[in-house]
Amino acid sequence: MVPFLDLTRQYKRIKGEILSATRRVYEKGHFILGEEVSAFEEEFSRYCGVQYGVGVGSGTDALYLALKAAGIGQGDEVITVANSFIATALAISFTGAKPLFVDIDRKTYTMDPNHLELLLKHQRGKGGRRTVKAVLPVHLYGHPAEMDSIIEIGNRYDLIVIEDACQAHGAKYGKRKVGSFGVMGCFSFYPTKNLGGYGDGGMVVTNDKKYDQKLKLFRCYGERKKHQHVLKGHNSRLDEIQAAILRVKLRYLDQWNEERRAKARIYTEKLSPLGIVCPSEKRGARAIYHLYGIKTEKRDSLQAFLKTRGIETLIHYPIPIPLQKAYRELRYGRRDFPLTHQWSQKILSLPFFSEIKKGEMKEVVEGIRSFSKNECDE
Numbered sequence: 001m002v003p004f005l006d007l008t009r010q011y012k013r014i015k016g017e018i019l020s021a022t023r024r025v026y027e028k029g030h031f032i033l034g035e036e037v038s039a040f041e042e043e044f045s046r047y048c049g050v051q052y053g054v055g056v057g058s059g060t061d062a063l064y065l066a067l068k069a070a071g072i073g074q075g076d077e078v079i080t081v082a083n084s085f086i087a088t089a090l091a092i093s094f095t096g097a098k099p100l101f102v103d104i105d106r107k108t109y110t111m112d113p114n115h116l117e118l119l120l121k122h123q124r125g126k127g128g129r130r131t132v133k134a135v136l137p138v139h140l141y142g143h144p145a146e147m148d149s150i151i152e153i154g155n156r157y158d159l160i161v162i163e164d165a166c167q168a169h170g171a172k173y174g175k176r177k178v179g180s181f182g183v184m185g186c187f188s189f190y191p192t193k194n195l196g197g198y199g200d201g202g203m204v205v206t207n208d209k210k211y212d213q214k215l216k217l218f219r220c221y222g223e224r225k226k227h228q229h230v231l232k233g234h235n236s237r238l239d240e241i242q243a244a245i246l247r248v249k250l251r252y253l254d255q256w257n258e259e260r261r262a263k264a265r266i267y268t269e270k271l272s273p274l275g276i277v278c279p280s281e282k283r284g285a286r287a288i289y290h291l292y293g294i295k296t297e298k299r300d301s302l303q304a305f306l307k308t309r310g311i312e313t314l315i316h317y318p319i320p321i322p323l324q325k326a327y328r329e330l331r332y333g334r335r336d337f338p339l340t341h342q343w344s345q346k347i348l349s350l351p352f353f354s355e356i357k358k359g360e361m362k363e364v365v366e367g368i369r370s371f372s373k374n375e376c377d378e
């Protein structure tokens with residue numbers, strides 16, 4: 001049996017520190033918006049190279065509240081990418097705005113800036129009210145999106161850029177960490193993420209004090225002082241237990257990301273000669289391999305074959321967001337996103353995490369080798 005992911009192995013590495021961190025919270029008896037959350041906001045925003053961090057209830061809420069803080073709402077449009085987890089688009093929809101989607105870059109599977117520009121030209125060409133207000137690139141699978149071009153296009157079209165960095169804690173584009181390029185960067189601390197808590201959690205990071213303060217109101221009932229509510233805010237806060245756990249794990253994040261990068265190199269070295277298309281890292285980018293996805297023609301039969309050998313795999317993502325039933329009213333079709341569609345038919349995420357054993361990776365490689373050999377023999 002080769003698990004897709006086994007979080008118990010990571011827990012064993014840091015058990016003592018986790019238990020003492022959580023005990024500290026129980027013994028203080030303060031569970032919401034206390035010292036742990038403030039300290040983690042400070043530590044994680046510093047890690048990202050930005051000034052402020054606002055801990056919220058999830059990555060979805062981080063995106064939603066960031067969009068709200070930026071003033072996005074009914075009648076607005078926000079451009080994002082067809083290949084992402086649905087939460088990216090849902091956050092836009094929750095504000096009342098309409099999501100528009102663009103296709104992916106052939107190499108990195110993140111937003112293609114050329115498609116972004118084409119869509120903007122098309123929208124602006126229609127005349128009338130300028131409805132596109134923001135662009136939401138996603139650093140998918142831990143690979144940074146093409147931020148120089150996206151920021152440049154954003155500036156030219158007067159758009160707010162908000163980053164979905166939910167899968168990319170610690171990934172770099174040039175010398176800077178993701179989350180520090182847009183006016184706000186949004187993170188998820190869902191347990192399976194490279195930096196994951198033991199429950200839901202998220203954070204918005206920003207260099208802009210105005211957004212920091214707005215987000216703090218939005219996450220906590222719009223309350224400026226006790227019983228003084230200046231806007232209709234939400235209840236979406238990172239809790240003290242999660243913050244205490246995440247503070248421990250943040251100290252290991254770079255080491256764990258390095259381990260992932262080393263293991264990704266092993267897979268790539270062994271699988272490329274078999275004709276498998278492996279993830280590539282764009283020049284100047286430092287990916288942190290949240291997932292390791294290969295592209296292969298006979299994806300479904302390979303997945304079934306690996307399953308018979310006890311090897312777990314997953315697909316990220318089998319249905320592009322605009323083709324999901326939830327978005328049928330937008331009337332998108334496969335031909336609107338040919339690369340995303342093609343990718344959704346061919347991608348297979350292999351078992352991958354910092355603690356995966358070399359022997360397990362070998363089994364995966366051997367499984368793929370046997371499958372390829374059977375295919376050739378047929």
Ligand SMILES: Cc1ncc(COP(=O)(O)O)c(C=O)c1O
Pocket residue numbers: 058059060061084085087088138140164166167188189190200201202
């Ligand atoms: C790209 C992306 N955006 C947004 C989210 C939403 O994060 P959460 O699950 O913490 O709400 C996720 C995580 O699942 C994600 O992978």
